[in-house]
């Protein structure tokens with residue numbers, strides 16, 4: 498008997514590693530194991546790969562090579578920017594939102610304990626921030642203010658108008674950081690035009706390897722290292738570079754940028770079809786987040802409470818469909834979502850996040866809708 502193929506609709510948690518990236522990384526593991534800090538031939542070969550990867554990433558983002566640093570992922574990048582901008586740039590006030598990823602929110606909590614003023618912008622029921630609120634907050638002393646707002650929300654998929662926020666921050670003289678982990682490789686970003694100070698990214702969200710990420714630090718606002726140690730990353734991050742990961746990240750990003758339009762077209766088809774079918778088949782389904790500014794890879798919906806919907810994620814998993822209740826939670830236990838709490842969503846409704854990649858198909862959507870009907874209507 499052939500094993501039924503699973504359907505993976507949890508690409509906001511992580512994306513499958515692309516075959517091309519895996520092949521390149523595996524080949525390198527055999528041929529290039531030098532330490533990039535060594536001055537002999539093995540070391541120089543590894544160094545050249547890291548620097549080539551940096552050039553690729555900088556080109557993809559319209560940044561200069563000196564503005565890109567590799568890290569262990571989105572969490573480290575966000576921690577580094579927030580904590581070191583307080584330490585090194587004299588930031589005393591941070592304006593953010595309650596919908597940020599925990600790597601931002603928990604960093605902010607710590608900074609608040611250390612005396613930094615943290616202000617959370619209000620969000621409406623669709624999870625939208627009002628830029629007029631931000632403008633009002635930036636109307637007073639901003640010299641020591643950092644604005645930290647995520648580009649794409651990982652739970653409900655809301656997309657921030659990055660250009661307007663960066664223009665506003667520039668106009669008012671505040672620093673601007675965006676957690677672009679979910680948006681990198683999905684939307685064109687040209688940092689030569691977009692005036693933000695910091696952004697963070699993570700390779701495993703665009704079909705690269707896990708445990709490697711990047712931080713963009715605009716050359717006008719230098720912060721120091723987050724990890725003290727050796728002089729790697731031009732003194733910005735001690736620790737021997739994750740050479741395979743860095744090369745994998747660069748290839749994955751380059752491919753994501755080159756294939757962006759084609760991937761987006763495919764994914765939009767899948768999302769559109771899924772939305773249509775859900776609305777046709779389930780009278781009580783509700784679309785969560787800001788539908789008009791929704792990321793094309795994320796479809797967040799909720800179902801009314803019932804014995805079946807409460808077990809929905811588990812039942813979907815048993816039927817071979819991987820989805821999630823919001824963010825991928827680090828403890829492995831399903832917890833309430835701080836995002837839904839912040840938008841005051843009806844907590845009793847069962848939220849399911851389906852998130853897509855270009856590997857998904859409309860046939861998978863139809864099979865999933867059939868499974869949902871079996872679970873919820875029987």
Ligand SMILES: Cc1ncc(COP(=O)(O)O)c(C=O)c1O
Pocket residue numbers: 509510569570571572573598600647649650651676678679698699700708710825
């Ligand atoms: C918006 C956002 N920021 C940060 C992170 C953390 O990235 P990493 O898993 O690379 O630490 C994630 C991962 O889920 C995310 O979705």
